Amino acid sequence: MAMDARMVVMLHVPDVIGTASWYAELGFTVHDIGRDGDEAVWALLSWRGAELTLSAGGHPPQHIRRSADLYIHTEDVDGLFDSMRNKAEVVEDPHDTFYGQREFILRDCNGFWITFGEPARKA
Missing domain, CATH: 3.10.180.10 (2,3-Dihydroxybiphenyl 1,2-Dioxygenase, domain 1)
Incomplete structure (x- = not known):
């Protein structure tokens, strides 16, 4: 079953x-x-x-990147970035990746990276 x-x-x-x-x-x-x-x-x-x-x-971060990241599939990455960029440290602005995602990365208050991504628009 x-x-x-x-x-x-x-x-x-x-x-x-x-x-x-x-x-x-x-x-x-x-x-x-x-x-x-x-x-x-x-x-x-x-x-x-x-x-x-x-x-x-947990322990405070001792390195620039922690041993775990969060990846959240979502919609409207650019609009979401506009609403979040002043609330967290930006690691990477919205960009299209070689693997077909449009995403941005923030760092949380403990050093964990949070990536928000969606399929990139086809040209």
Whole structure:
């Protein structure tokens, strides 16, 4: 019997509340924050159907790029970039890739890269 599966990305971050707030400023919805006593230990967020879980225990970035990135398939990459570019560090402006995507990359408050992409328009 085949079963459907769904994957949710989890990022380990040093500050769950601060990171959830940062993503909320970008347009993500914070659905829940789990606590262990007074400490926020996880959060569940979403953005247009994509889910993201934050978990306590991560470390501040020590390198320019972290060991995980987020890639979000979306629509209207250029319009989305216009609405986000002043809210985060821009790694790459919108561009067409050799593999047929139009995308841009932001760096989150913990150094993780977030790429938003859609199929590039054919010339």
